[in-house]
Amino acid sequence: MPARLRLADPVAVREALGRVAAGGEESDRADLRLLVKHFLAVLESRAPGASVEVRVPPYAAVQVIPGVRHTRGTPPAVVEMDALTWVGLAGGELSWGDAVGSGRVSASGERTDLAPYLPLHQPG
Template sequence: MPARRAVDPAELRSALIAVGPWLRGEDQVVPARAQLAAAVRLSARTLEHTAPGSSVEVRVPPFVVVQCIEGPRHTRGTPPNVVETDPRTWLLMVTGRLGFDDAAAAGSLDVSGSRAREVGHWLPLLRL
């Protein structure tokens, strides 16, 4: 499978700015599905390129699953190292408004496997 193209940083910034008021709590209305999907997918794919590898799977249902972090490749069945969360928690971590460990402690982030916490090293991707 060929590697995905790198995410344009301006495109990522634009997508995150579009959902910024919701993340900051200034707007209680959830962004349109297309806006939310763009922000989640672009940020996850940025992580995929920033921390290349396939030892940790990052899941943000229903929008994206990416593999990152160098190490043993996972190809079948349930991966040994998984990070899974909802779109809002993911975007809060991506923008630096919520720490990885804080999200895990609050129960809004599922982290399993010995390498999964390494994702926290790569966040935030873009502070707003």
């Protein structure tokens, strides 16, 4: 079983969110890595399971959502997106429907609708 991701320090998350919001596409990779891993850890805690693999390359991937456990090979249910999309979804700046509809999220298989779990962070 892969190691679970750890939550980041709340102050570090708030500061990284501010820098990412100010920098957009030019955000520092360290900030994106911190936020991606932090928000994937939050998702893991809120949607424990192993039926859907959520990938945010090149930073991390987690298995979440209750259901049939995936153990080897290509998972039957995969959600994949870039880091800025994931941070936008987690922070509530982007809706799941808009992200999927615009092609910013690739989702295939059962239980890949993450809308019930989003957003993961409330500003403030």
